[in-house]
Amino acid sequence: MTGLNKSTHSMELKEKLLSSFMVMEQDVDLAAPVHDLRTESLKTFEQLGFPTKKEEAWKYTSLAKLLKKDYSVFPKKETTLELKDVKKYFLYEIDSYKVVFIDGVYSPFLSDTTHDGIDVCLLSAALDKPKYKAVIDKYFNQVAKKDDSLTALNTSFAREGAYIYIPKSVVAEKPIQIIHFSTGEQGDFMLQPRSLVVAEENAQVQIIERHQSLSAHAVLTNAVTEIFAEQNAIIDYYKIQNDRDDASLVDNTYISQQRDSNVKVHTFSFGGQLTRNNLNFYQEGEHIDSTMKGITIIEDQQHVDHYTLVNHAQPNCESHQDYKGIYAGKAVGVFNGKIYVDQIAQKTNAFQQNNNILLDDKATINTKPQLEIFADDVKCSHGCTIGQLDEDALFYLRSRGIPKKEAKGLLTYAFANNVLESVAIPALKTRINKLIANKLGVDLGHDL
Amino acid sequence: MLTVKDLHASVEEKEILKGINLQVNPGEVHAIMGPNGSGKSTLSTVIAGHEDYEVENGSINFDGEDLAELDAEERAHKGIFLSFQYPVxxxxxxxxxxxxxxxxxxxxxxxxxxxxxxxxxxKIREKAALLEIDSKFLSRSLNEGFSGGEKKRNEIFQMAMLEPKLAILDETDSGLDIDALKIVANGVNKLKSKDNAVVVITHYQRLLDYIVPDFVHVLYNGRIVKSGTKELAHELEAKGYDWIKQEHA
Structure with missing residues (x-):
């Protein structure tokens, strides 16, 4: 009976999305090439439907419960927010560009965009204006997976999100923050932001992304971000996932790297009901460096699933993965790290590490390295550990007068700490440190 | 200050301490010696309050208070300090x-x-100077990548900072070369006063040349089988522990 219910409900959301597409069509330029893409993608989604636990890639993460909600898919009305009410979600200590959305709609009031040397603006504008046509034609939907149902769903509704373009040899002089707020004014709400980041040859940029719900209404975000690092480009991307308990996120990030480029993605998952991070790196030249790091600290019934892919398609490249997880209560963590090394990708160095601490008996972690190596001269290492806090270490701290709770916090902090070393924005590092201390319930009264 | 009476303690249902009696008064330095596996580290760990050790019988009294119900951190707050053999x-x-x-x-x-x-x-500067600790050392991660000598010096630095009433030094001499040993011993001696006490746990007599004990106890098979003055330490150094084992076989 339950099974039947599930399929009926997800069918309902699926039907709703399919019919919503026709509503959207009244509102967009049907002659634009991107619209053909939307129509095609909708067909793909219609065929595939939402992923279920029967699929290997979704074995440990079920969307069924989330799909039962009756989400609005378009905002019913425009909502504004006062900066003072949402300021804390920004990294306001530093000067930055901001691209801010409220219930999927661009907020000029909260944003700080630019076209001065670089483009930090809206994808909707880029899709419509001839000025951006060359870039859109070259990059849009080029690295996103065509046969992935949720990605296809996002593409079919792709209208709004951030558009970031850094021309050749330009260094964006301040970080860019992308924030998606959901207010609850629309009731239970489904969001499908779509962003595009292009760093041309030798360009550099730092980006911080956050999804934040502001009410107890359910939010389901199905986000797609495409990132292109051309030759010698450097991109630092930070994802802060510290949402409310009623908010869920499927994040699909696709990264295409050309030779000598360096892309780092840090994912900090401290909240939300269900978070699924599909993080895909495609190396398309030699001497590429790809880094994926994550700290997950969750409790209660929270669920975080990291599903990473590194596609080593060319020789002499590196990839580094380091994910730390701390699970309390009945929290569930999943780490699935796939490393694919093509036959021609000799001299690949691929490292993967996933270390986990279970703070409670009922917390769960499912961790699975997946190595597919077809070249013979490669260095690949992977390791995963699951453990509790070291009792002797705890005794050591307590014997110095540090109470048990703080001692546990300190040890947990120490466990996760090395992931923060590579955070290149000091104010962000401090902020994450504070979030971690807060999350672990320790107030040490000073910066660690 | 510290009164241990007929202390029986076990870990994982194995009895390690089988009736320890020990009286330590303010201003005194006690040395506890003994062969490996005699229960020296267990005694220090039980006094400091490790939860994995079960006190089956007897009592530990500190400044007139029974420690039985106190957690490790509460014992630390009362002024008990343990310098670890293997700092974390x-x-x-x-x-x-x-x-x-x-x-x-x-x-x-x-x-x-x-x-x-x-x-x-x-205070940090003052105590670091006492133990000849470089300021760069203080901004390193605790014990991470420290040499054996650095770890032990850091333990004594913590002791200097926390100013305990009772310091238990568990094999602080192991892994120390003679120069580091002198620095550590000198630090301990400077921290000594008529109001505090030190219990030195060691396998060897060498440390006791620098931290001179008022009393020496020999721990064997979970009991203190012999007590004496510093001459006993010299005797043990000269004769080894075999004669103790034979006497108490």
Whole structure:
């Protein structure tokens, strides 16, 4: 009976999305090439439907419960927010560009965009204006997976999100923050932001992304971000996932790297009901460096699933993965790290590490390295550990007068700490440190 | 100050301490010696309050208070300090921040405010100088990548900062070369006063040339089988532990 219910409900959301597409069509330029893409993608989604636990890639993460909600898919009305009410979600200590959305709609009031040397603006504008046509034609939907149902769903509704373009040899002089707020004014709400980041040859940029719900209404975000690092480009991307308990996120990030480029993605998952991070790196030249790091600290019934892919398609490249997880209560963590090394990708160095601490008996972690190596001269290492806090270490701290709770916090902090070393924005590092201390319930009264 | 009476303690249902009696008064230095596996480290660990050790019988009294119901941190707040044989590495937490946290935790337990930053800094400098610790060392992650000697020196630095009434030094001499041993011993001696006491646990007599004990106890098979003055330590150094084992076989 339950099974039947599930399929009926997800069918309902699926039907709703399919019919919503026709509503959207009244509102967009049907002659634009991107619209053909939307129509095609909708067909793909219609065929595939939402992923279920029967699929290997979704074995440990079920969307069924989330799909039962009756989400609005378009905002019913425009909502504004006062900066003072949402300021804390920004990294306001530093000067930055901001691209801010409220219930999927661009907020000029909260944003700080630019076209001065670089483009930090809206994808909707880029899709419509001839000025951006060359870039859109070259990059849009080029690295996103065509046969992935949720990605296809996002593409079919792709209208709004951030558009970031850094021309050749330009260094964006301040970080860019992308924030998606959901207010609850629309009731239970489904969001499908779509962003595009292009760093041309030798360009550099730092980006911080956050999804934040502001009410107890359910939010389901199905986000797609495409990132292109051309030759010698450097991109630092930070994802802060510290949402409310009623908010869920499927994040699909696709990264295409050309030779000598360096892309780092840090994912900090401290909240939300269900978070699924599909993080895909495609190396398309030699001497590429790809880094994926994550700290997950969750409790209660929270669920975080990291599903990473590194596609080593060319020789002499590196990839580094380091994910730390701390699970309390009945929290569930999943780490699935796939490393694919093509036959021609000799001299690949691929490292993967996933270390986990279970703070409670009922917390769960499912961790699975997946190595597919077809070249013979490669260095690949992977390791995963699951453990509790070291009792002797705890005794050591307590014997110095540090109470048990703080001692546990300190040890947990120490466990996760090395992931923060590579955070290149000091104010962000401090902020994450504070979030971690807060999350672990320790107030040490000073910066660690 | 410390009164241990007929202490029986076990770990994982194995009895390690089989009736220990020990009286330590303010101003005294006691040495506890004995062969490996005699229960020396267990005694220190039980006094400091490790939860994995079960006290089956007897009592530990400190400054007139029974310690049985007190957690490790509460014992620390009362002034008991254990210098570990194998200090634990804490990446990402500097020596300075660790000691600040420890000191302020004790102060909080005593109803005091955090130690003012300038006072803390002054004290850290003073105690670091006492143990010839470089300031760079203080901003390193606690014990991470420290040599054996650095770890032990850092333990005594923490002792100097926390100013305990009773310091138990568990094999502080192991892994120390003679120069480091002298620095550590010198630090301990300078911290000694008529109001505090030191219990030195060691396998060898060498450390006792520098930290001179008032009393020497021999621990064997979970019991103190012999007590005496520093001459006993010399005798043990000369004759080894076999004669003790034979006497108590």
């Amino acid at each position: 590495e804490i990446p990402g937490v500097t020596v300075t921040n660790f000691i600040k946290t420890a000191i302020n935790a004790s102060r909080k337990a005593q109803g005091l405010e955090d130690m003012p930053a300038n006072e803390m800094l002054k």
